Amino acid sequence: MTTEADRADHDFLIKYAGLTEADLSDEALREGDAELARNRAAAHQQAVAASWDVDRVAVFLNLEPASVRRAASEGALYSFASEVGEAIWFPTWQFTTSGLLPGLQEIVRALPRSYHPVTVRDLMTEPDADEMLGGLSPVQWLTDGHTLADVMVIIDGRSQE
Template sequence: MSPALEAVLAKAGLQVTPDEFLSLVADAAKRLAPPHPDPAGYFTPDQREALTEAGLDLSPHRTEDDQPRARTVVAHAVLRDSAMTVAEAARQLGVDTSRIRHRLGVGRLVGWKDRGAWRLPAWQFAGNGVLPGLEAVLAAVPNDQPALVVAGFMTTDQEDLLVENERMSPRDWLLAGGDPRRVADLATRLGTPA
Protein backbone atom coordinates (compact mmCIF):
# COMPACT_ATOMS: atom_id res chain seq x y z
CA MET A 1 0.00 0.00 0.00
CA SER A 2 1.06 3.57 -0.61
CA PRO A 3 3.17 5.14 2.15
CA ALA A 4 1.55 8.47 1.19
CA LEU A 5 -1.92 7.14 2.03
CA GLU A 6 -0.63 5.75 5.33
CA ALA A 7 0.84 9.18 6.15
CA VAL A 8 -2.42 10.99 5.29
CA LEU A 9 -4.46 8.60 7.43
CA ALA A 10 -2.05 8.97 10.35
CA LYS A 11 -2.00 12.78 10.04
CA ALA A 12 -5.81 12.82 10.03
CA GLY A 13 -5.84 10.67 13.16
CA LEU A 14 -7.83 7.90 11.50
CA GLN A 15 -7.30 4.58 13.21
CA VAL A 16 -7.59 2.45 10.10
CA THR A 17 -5.21 0.71 7.73
CA PRO A 18 -5.07 1.90 4.10
CA ASP A 19 -6.81 -1.31 2.98
CA GLU A 20 -9.59 -0.80 5.54
CA PHE A 21 -9.95 2.83 4.47
CA LEU A 22 -10.25 1.91 0.81
CA SER A 23 -12.82 -0.73 1.74
CA LEU A 24 -14.80 1.93 3.63
CA VAL A 25 -14.64 4.24 0.62
CA ALA A 26 -15.84 1.49 -1.73
CA ASP A 27 -18.66 0.59 0.69
CA ALA A 28 -19.72 4.23 1.03
CA ALA A 29 -19.68 4.67 -2.75
CA LYS A 30 -22.04 1.72 -3.19
CA ARG A 31 -24.41 2.93 -0.50
CA LEU A 32 -24.46 6.63 -1.37
CA ALA A 33 -25.40 6.36 -5.02
CA PRO A 34 -25.37 3.97 -7.91
CA PRO A 35 -22.31 4.47 -10.13
CA HIS A 36 -24.29 5.88 -13.09
CA PRO A 37 -27.62 7.14 -11.78
CA ASP A 38 -30.39 8.41 -13.99
CA PRO A 39 -32.26 10.77 -11.64
CA ALA A 40 -35.27 11.03 -13.94
CA GLY A 41 -35.89 7.31 -13.50
CA TYR A 42 -36.83 7.83 -9.84
CA PHE A 43 -39.87 9.96 -10.68
CA THR A 44 -43.17 9.68 -12.51
CA PRO A 45 -43.58 11.71 -15.74
CA ASP A 46 -45.65 14.33 -13.90
CA GLN A 47 -43.06 14.60 -11.13
CA ARG A 48 -40.25 14.90 -13.72
CA GLU A 49 -42.10 17.71 -15.48
CA ALA A 50 -42.73 19.61 -12.23
CA LEU A 51 -39.13 19.18 -11.06
CA THR A 52 -37.72 20.24 -14.43
CA GLU A 53 -39.98 23.31 -14.48
CA ALA A 54 -38.67 24.16 -11.00
CA GLY A 55 -35.16 24.21 -12.45
CA LEU A 56 -33.77 20.84 -11.41
CA ASP A 57 -31.43 19.03 -13.79
CA LEU A 58 -32.58 15.42 -14.09
CA SER A 59 -30.15 14.47 -16.83
CA PRO A 60 -28.16 11.23 -16.48
CA HIS A 61 -24.77 11.04 -14.78
CA ARG A 62 -21.84 12.72 -16.52
CA THR A 63 -18.17 11.95 -15.89
CA GLU A 64 -17.56 15.56 -14.84
CA ASP A 65 -19.87 14.87 -11.87
CA ASP A 66 -17.42 12.34 -10.40
CA GLN A 67 -15.30 14.83 -8.40
CA PRO A 68 -18.11 16.03 -6.09
CA ARG A 69 -19.33 12.45 -5.72
CA ALA A 70 -15.81 11.31 -4.81
CA ARG A 71 -15.57 14.08 -2.21
CA THR A 72 -18.87 12.95 -0.68
CA VAL A 73 -17.74 9.33 -0.58
CA VAL A 74 -14.48 10.25 1.14
CA ALA A 75 -16.27 12.57 3.59
CA HIS A 76 -18.72 9.80 4.44
CA ALA A 77 -15.89 7.29 4.96
CA VAL A 78 -14.02 9.71 7.25
CA LEU A 79 -17.20 10.51 9.19
CA ARG A 80 -17.89 6.81 9.71
CA ASP A 81 -14.31 5.96 10.68
CA SER A 82 -13.98 8.83 13.14
CA ALA A 83 -17.35 8.11 14.77
CA MET A 84 -17.58 6.45 18.17
CA THR A 85 -19.48 3.42 19.27
CA VAL A 86 -21.93 3.71 22.16
CA ALA A 87 -19.36 2.08 24.47
CA GLU A 88 -16.60 4.49 23.38
CA ALA A 89 -18.86 7.51 23.92
CA ALA A 90 -19.91 6.19 27.33
CA ARG A 91 -16.26 5.77 28.37
CA GLN A 92 -15.39 9.29 27.18
CA LEU A 93 -18.31 10.84 29.06
CA GLY A 94 -17.91 8.59 32.10
CA VAL A 95 -21.49 7.30 31.95
CA ASP A 96 -23.22 3.99 31.36
CA THR A 97 -24.05 2.92 27.77
CA SER A 98 -27.76 3.17 28.59
CA ARG A 99 -27.31 6.92 29.18
CA ILE A 100 -25.80 7.30 25.70
CA ARG A 101 -28.69 5.40 24.12
CA HIS A 102 -31.14 7.55 26.08
CA ARG A 103 -29.44 10.75 24.87
CA LEU A 104 -29.61 9.46 21.30
CA GLY A 105 -33.31 8.66 21.73
CA VAL A 106 -34.21 12.12 23.00
CA GLY A 107 -32.00 14.01 20.55
CA ARG A 108 -29.33 15.15 23.02
CA LEU A 109 -26.70 13.32 20.93
CA VAL A 110 -26.71 12.61 17.22
CA GLY A 111 -25.87 9.32 15.60
CA TRP A 112 -26.89 6.78 13.02
CA LYS A 113 -27.26 3.03 12.85
CA ASP A 114 -24.53 1.19 10.96
CA ARG A 115 -25.14 -2.53 10.56
CA GLY A 116 -27.41 -2.43 13.58
CA ALA A 117 -25.01 -0.57 15.89
CA TRP A 118 -25.07 3.11 16.77
CA ARG A 119 -22.25 5.35 15.53
CA LEU A 120 -21.82 8.82 17.04
CA PRO A 121 -19.88 11.48 15.09
CA ALA A 122 -16.83 12.73 16.98
CA TRP A 123 -17.46 16.44 16.28
CA GLN A 124 -20.09 16.57 19.05
CA PHE A 125 -17.64 15.63 21.82
CA ALA A 126 -15.12 17.87 23.55
CA GLY A 127 -12.73 16.46 26.12
CA ASN A 128 -14.68 14.45 28.67
CA GLY A 129 -17.99 16.04 27.76
CA VAL A 130 -20.16 17.09 24.90
CA LEU A 131 -19.79 20.27 22.91
CA PRO A 132 -21.11 23.26 24.90
CA GLY A 133 -24.58 24.20 23.67
CA LEU A 134 -24.95 20.94 21.74
CA GLU A 135 -28.46 20.24 22.99
CA ALA A 136 -29.80 23.61 21.76
CA VAL A 137 -28.16 23.16 18.37
CA LEU A 138 -29.41 19.59 17.87
CA ALA A 139 -32.93 20.66 18.81
CA ALA A 140 -32.81 23.17 15.93
CA VAL A 141 -31.51 20.77 13.24
CA PRO A 142 -34.35 19.68 10.93
CA ASN A 143 -35.13 15.97 11.37
CA ASP A 144 -34.57 15.18 7.70
CA GLN A 145 -30.89 16.19 7.69
CA PRO A 146 -28.43 13.29 7.42
CA ALA A 147 -25.38 12.95 9.66
CA LEU A 148 -23.01 13.95 6.87
CA VAL A 149 -24.84 17.26 6.29
CA VAL A 150 -24.90 18.05 10.02
CA ALA A 151 -21.20 17.15 10.36
CA GLY A 152 -20.34 19.32 7.37
CA PHE A 153 -22.26 22.25 8.83
CA MET A 154 -20.73 21.90 12.31
CA THR A 155 -17.16 21.73 11.01
CA THR A 156 -17.28 24.31 8.19
CA ASP A 157 -16.52 27.99 8.74
CA GLN A 158 -19.70 30.07 8.55
CA GLU A 159 -19.88 33.68 7.37
CA ASP A 160 -22.36 34.48 10.18
CA LEU A 161 -19.99 33.32 12.95
CA LEU A 162 -17.21 35.91 13.11
CA VAL A 163 -14.57 36.53 15.75
CA GLU A 164 -12.28 39.45 14.96
CA ASN A 165 -13.48 39.31 11.32
CA GLU A 166 -12.47 35.63 11.03
CA ARG A 167 -15.07 33.02 10.16
CA MET A 168 -15.47 30.14 12.59
CA SER A 169 -17.10 26.75 12.34
CA PRO A 170 -20.09 26.19 14.64
CA ARG A 171 -18.02 23.66 16.59
CA ASP A 172 -15.16 26.13 17.14
CA TRP A 173 -17.65 28.89 17.94
CA LEU A 174 -19.22 26.79 20.70
CA LEU A 175 -15.84 25.67 22.04
CA ALA A 176 -14.82 29.33 22.29
CA GLY A 177 -17.91 30.09 24.40
CA GLY A 178 -20.03 31.56 21.62
CA ASP A 179 -23.81 31.80 21.98
CA PRO A 180 -25.41 28.47 21.02
CA ARG A 181 -28.54 30.32 19.86
CA ARG A 182 -26.55 31.78 16.94
CA VAL A 183 -25.55 28.28 15.82
CA ALA A 184 -29.07 26.94 16.44
CA ASP A 185 -30.51 29.71 14.26
CA LEU A 186 -28.15 28.74 11.43
CA ALA A 187 -28.94 25.05 11.96
CA THR A 188 -32.66 25.64 11.39
CA ARG A 189 -31.81 26.59 7.80
CA LEU A 190 -30.08 23.31 6.94
CA GLY A 191 -31.64 21.80 3.84
CA THR A 192 -33.26 25.04 2.70
CA PRO A 193 -32.20 26.99 -0.39
CA ALA A 194 -29.59 29.66 0.33
Protein backbone atom coordinates in the same frame (compact mmCIF):
# COMPACT_ATOMS: atom_id res chain seq x y z
CA MET B 1 -44.72 0.52 -20.36
CA THR B 2 -44.15 4.22 -20.90
CA THR B 3 -46.87 6.53 -19.71
CA GLU B 4 -47.74 9.88 -21.18
CA ALA B 5 -46.27 11.57 -18.10
CA ASP B 6 -43.00 9.62 -18.48
CA ARG B 7 -42.76 10.69 -22.11
CA ALA B 8 -43.43 14.32 -21.14
CA ASP B 9 -40.64 14.16 -18.51
CA HIS B 10 -38.31 12.57 -21.06
CA ASP B 11 -39.02 15.28 -23.65
CA PHE B 12 -38.62 18.03 -21.05
CA LEU B 13 -35.20 16.71 -19.96
CA ILE B 14 -33.97 16.58 -23.53
CA LYS B 15 -35.30 20.01 -24.42
CA TYR B 16 -34.46 21.99 -21.27
CA ALA B 17 -31.82 20.06 -19.31
CA GLY B 18 -29.46 19.43 -22.19
CA LEU B 19 -29.65 15.67 -21.87
CA THR B 20 -29.51 13.32 -24.82
CA GLU B 21 -31.32 10.08 -25.63
CA ALA B 22 -28.15 8.24 -24.57
CA ASP B 23 -28.22 10.00 -21.18
CA LEU B 24 -31.72 8.68 -20.61
CA SER B 25 -31.13 5.13 -21.83
CA ASP B 26 -31.83 2.23 -19.47
CA GLU B 27 -28.10 1.48 -19.31
CA ALA B 28 -27.17 5.08 -18.46
CA LEU B 29 -29.86 5.22 -15.80
CA ARG B 30 -28.62 1.93 -14.25
CA GLU B 31 -25.05 3.30 -14.25
CA GLY B 32 -26.31 6.47 -12.57
CA ASP B 33 -28.13 4.45 -9.92
CA ALA B 34 -24.98 2.39 -9.28
CA GLU B 35 -22.87 5.53 -8.93
CA LEU B 36 -25.39 7.02 -6.54
CA ALA B 37 -25.28 3.85 -4.42
CA ARG B 38 -21.46 3.96 -4.35
CA ASN B 39 -21.52 7.63 -3.33
CA ARG B 40 -24.01 6.95 -0.54
CA ALA B 41 -21.88 4.08 0.77
CA ALA B 42 -18.74 6.24 0.66
CA ALA B 43 -20.50 9.08 2.50
CA HIS B 44 -21.70 6.65 5.16
CA GLN B 45 -18.19 5.25 5.58
CA GLN B 46 -16.84 8.80 5.87
CA ALA B 47 -19.38 9.56 8.61
CA VAL B 48 -18.58 6.34 10.49
CA ALA B 49 -14.82 7.04 10.29
CA ALA B 50 -15.35 10.36 12.11
CA SER B 51 -17.52 8.80 14.82
CA TRP B 52 -17.37 6.77 17.99
CA ASP B 53 -19.44 3.72 18.86
CA VAL B 54 -21.60 3.42 21.99
CA ASP B 55 -18.85 1.83 24.06
CA ARG B 56 -16.28 4.54 23.26
CA VAL B 57 -18.78 7.28 24.12
CA ALA B 58 -19.67 5.47 27.35
CA VAL B 59 -16.03 5.41 28.41
CA PHE B 60 -15.48 9.05 27.41
CA LEU B 61 -18.56 10.29 29.31
CA ASN B 62 -18.17 7.79 32.17
CA LEU B 63 -21.64 6.36 31.54
CA GLU B 64 -23.11 2.93 31.01
CA PRO B 65 -23.74 2.03 27.32
CA ALA B 66 -27.49 1.90 28.03
CA SER B 67 -27.34 5.50 29.28
CA VAL B 68 -25.56 6.56 26.09
CA ARG B 69 -28.24 4.90 23.96
CA ARG B 70 -30.95 6.56 26.05
CA ALA B 71 -29.25 9.97 25.68
CA ALA B 72 -29.20 9.47 21.92
CA SER B 73 -32.87 8.48 21.80
CA GLU B 74 -33.80 11.50 23.93
CA GLY B 75 -31.84 13.91 21.72
CA ALA B 76 -29.12 14.72 24.22
CA LEU B 77 -26.48 13.30 21.84
CA TYR B 78 -26.35 13.38 18.05
CA SER B 79 -26.21 9.90 16.54
CA PHE B 80 -26.98 8.01 13.38
CA ALA B 81 -27.64 4.37 12.66
CA SER B 82 -25.39 2.06 10.75
CA GLU B 83 -26.55 1.11 7.26
CA VAL B 84 -26.07 -2.53 8.21
CA GLY B 85 -26.92 -3.98 11.58
CA GLU B 86 -27.98 -2.07 14.61
CA ALA B 87 -24.86 -0.07 15.44
CA ILE B 88 -25.26 3.54 16.53
CA TRP B 89 -22.55 6.06 15.71
CA PHE B 90 -21.74 9.33 17.47
CA PRO B 91 -19.80 11.91 15.43
CA THR B 92 -16.79 13.23 17.31
CA TRP B 93 -17.54 16.91 16.61
CA GLN B 94 -19.97 16.90 19.55
CA PHE B 95 -17.30 16.00 22.09
CA THR B 96 -14.80 18.45 23.56
CA THR B 97 -11.86 17.93 25.88
CA SER B 98 -14.18 18.71 28.79
CA GLY B 99 -17.20 16.66 27.73
CA LEU B 100 -20.08 17.63 25.47
CA LEU B 101 -20.24 20.60 23.14
CA PRO B 102 -22.11 23.43 24.88
CA GLY B 103 -25.71 23.65 23.67
CA LEU B 104 -25.60 20.20 22.09
CA GLN B 105 -29.12 19.18 23.09
CA GLU B 106 -30.63 22.32 21.53
CA ILE B 107 -28.57 21.78 18.39
CA VAL B 108 -29.65 18.14 18.07
CA ARG B 109 -33.31 19.13 18.41
CA ALA B 110 -32.94 21.84 15.74
CA LEU B 111 -31.18 19.70 13.13
CA PRO B 112 -33.52 18.36 10.45
CA ARG B 113 -33.70 14.57 10.70
CA SER B 114 -33.38 14.39 6.92
CA TYR B 115 -29.78 15.69 7.05
CA HIS B 116 -27.10 13.14 6.26
CA PRO B 117 -24.46 12.85 9.01
CA VAL B 118 -21.82 14.25 6.63
CA THR B 119 -24.02 17.31 6.05
CA VAL B 120 -24.36 17.77 9.81
CA ARG B 121 -20.62 17.35 10.31
CA ASP B 122 -19.87 19.95 7.64
CA LEU B 123 -22.43 22.35 9.10
CA MET B 124 -20.91 22.05 12.56
CA THR B 125 -17.19 21.92 11.71
CA GLU B 126 -16.68 24.16 8.69
CA PRO B 127 -16.21 27.92 9.10
CA ASP B 128 -19.45 29.84 8.73
CA ALA B 129 -19.61 31.15 5.15
CA ASP B 130 -21.76 34.14 6.16
CA GLU B 131 -19.17 35.25 8.71
CA MET B 132 -21.79 35.40 11.48
CA LEU B 133 -19.31 33.56 13.67
CA GLY B 134 -16.24 35.57 12.73
CA GLY B 135 -14.91 32.86 10.44
CA LEU B 136 -15.20 30.15 13.09
CA SER B 137 -17.11 26.91 12.80
CA PRO B 138 -20.08 26.44 15.14
CA VAL B 139 -18.03 23.92 17.13
CA GLN B 140 -15.15 26.38 17.53
CA TRP B 141 -17.57 29.21 18.33
CA LEU B 142 -19.25 27.28 21.13
CA THR B 143 -16.03 25.76 22.45
CA ASP B 144 -14.61 29.29 22.74
CA GLY B 145 -17.57 30.21 24.98
CA HIS B 146 -19.66 32.26 22.55
CA THR B 147 -23.46 32.23 22.50
CA LEU B 148 -25.56 29.36 21.26
CA ALA B 149 -28.12 31.79 19.79
CA ASP B 150 -25.78 32.71 16.91
CA VAL B 151 -25.27 29.06 16.01
CA MET B 152 -29.00 28.41 16.17
CA VAL B 153 -29.58 31.21 13.62
CA ILE B 154 -27.25 29.40 11.22
CA ILE B 155 -28.90 26.01 11.81
CA ASP B 156 -32.37 27.49 11.43
CA GLY B 157 -31.33 29.25 8.24
CA ARG B 158 -29.87 26.07 6.76
CA SER B 159 -32.92 24.03 7.66
CA GLN B 160 -35.12 26.53 5.79
CA GLU B 161 -33.17 25.99 2.55
